Amino acid sequence: MSELRDQCDIRIGFPRGDEGSPARWLRTIADYLENEDVTDEIYLSGKLAEKLETYCADVLGKPAALWFPTGTMAQAAAALIHAQATGRKSIALHPTSHLVLHEDDGVRELLKLDVAIMGEWPRVIDARDVQTLDDDPACAIIELPQRHNGGLCPDWETLTGAVAEIHARGARAHMDGARLWSTRDALGGRSYAEICAPFDSIYASFYKEIGALGGAILAGDEAIVEQARLWRHRQGGLLIRGWPMIADALRRLPAVIEAMPACIGAAREIAGRIRETGFQIEPWPVQTSMFHVRLPLTKAEFAAHRDAIARDTKVWIGGSGWELDARPGMSLEIAVDAQLAAADRGRLVAAFALLKRRIDA
Template sequence: MHLRDDPGWRADTRFLSHHERLSAAEWLDRLREAPGLDALPDQYNEGPGLRELEAEVATLLGKPAGRFVLKGVIAQQAMLRVWTERGGTPVVALHSRSHIELDEDGGYQRLHGLVPVRLGTWSPFTVADLDAVAERIGVVVVELPIRRAGHKLPSWAELTAISEWCRERGVPLHFDGARLWESAPYYGRSLAEIAALADSVYVSLYKTIGGLGGCVLAGDEEPITRTRPWTTRHGGNLYTVFPYVLAARAGLRKHLPRMAEYRERALGLAAALARVPGVRVAPEPPHTNAFQVYLPGTPDRLTAANRKLLERENVWLFAHFTETPVPGLAMAEVGTGSSTAAFTDSEAAELVARLVEEAR
């Protein structure tokens, strides 16, 4: 059972991960406080508030241009299409456990005829992996962090080496930075310093930023502009997106300054959970504000136990549980945010211990 399928949580339910859940009325109240509220709404991707958001994100990333897109799936497929067409080869080098590969129903292949070269397994790929590719590559994609591999990041040395490899060969480097905001504390560098390694960057405007949805593609003006017809062909040219714009601008001010705090909380929380008998966390320590938790039990039994804790304690520990290759071991995720402050590390560990015991 996933959180979005469960109607049992209440307005005062405490969530271990992410931010406080808002009702529709609460969202409207928050949007009334957002910067740019008095600007006229955008129409078909044109409007002052939208332009200000795009410029703000581009500046944060140190890029000349930024472009809002309703969905990251649309944005990244358009960007990959632009880069591969420019390079004259459909080959995309990407991690085998990347979002583009595992969570988009093969869209980049089915809709754009792109050809994957899958690199890496449970760790980020390296220059050695790129050297082993026998085909001419049209674009290299690095996901920061790789969620499906445990929210792992390459080292700064590895990341700069990949950037240098691409530039020496004239191959565009694209960062799938859906969680780039959360990655900066690990590197101890500014967002612009990280983004400078890539030719194009995608960043999400919801996730830890806490917006309603949407994203920004950033890079040089010419390739970013060339994504426009492809995002339109994907149905991404909505009449207006001003609620997304307002929510994103509010989220950047509320949560972006707290990314280092969220990661520090993840370090302490992961250490506490790792001391619960039978529980493991990965990576240890976490690279970002998010990490995987491995628990004894089956997904069905852990889901039932999670629901009982909701009914008894009004707490929601995990959104869902995933089967692993190890029998009797399931995986869940934690992503710290403002709602995590409702728990101490010791209380969270005690609740997880009770969850495990209940699931036996």
């Protein structure tokens, strides 16, 4: 599959990276390190980590922030901190949450916390979902945007109402902001700091929309971040040398944030044109830089069509597809970054038109 994908000059996929080969990618990071005059930094204690954490704390409007090697580790730390602070042993999650679907039941098996499901698959969390929880959780996690609903976002009133109800139950509100960077437009043009203000802690990814090698940030008040530092160490996250990932995030963040409005605009145009070929788009209208194309296929059937289209057109129409909800068919995930936004949209849409003809044949 990877060989066929690499032969295509237009590629939809995840995770994304626009640096070419791994060797070229590392050379680009090396150039950045030389320009910044960075010396060897061990145990995440140098100026690179401090610069990234300070930058993120400022952008997210929180007193402090801490780098983690993975988002899974960052959110585990947040859950444990909030459980310890409240003396409670459960966390509330939407059914589409990453912690429910993609972490091998780590909340129960590793963190030894219970899970309470709030809300329903096809919609965002609202205050009623929090009110109807049987027990008071340690924290409730709200994902912005909801990946498995195609980047679905609540409106501001719904979001703040849900967070207020979380706090009314004596619980902490944590944001799974893996793709936070594309939510400003959907939330009325508010700044990242305004969006994060209602939350006690926030996680954001450096590879999902930013496209860096890896890593994540956890932001909150000073007490939360100091406890997070302990939990990072306890979970094995105090890397001897994290600077390749940290440097990659630092060099990318400002440019990607600046380009995000254009990526969202491109996502809306691309989605609209794919919709005209006969496919259903979710959500509609598109709210962020990602969306889903609903397909009446299994993942195996889609892969066969995708590979044939790639051989004919040199357009790779995707790798991330999901058969997770109760409906027949699958959701094809499309996330638009600067590279995809600059691609030939005529060829991209023509590839989906070809897919539609193949399905209908």
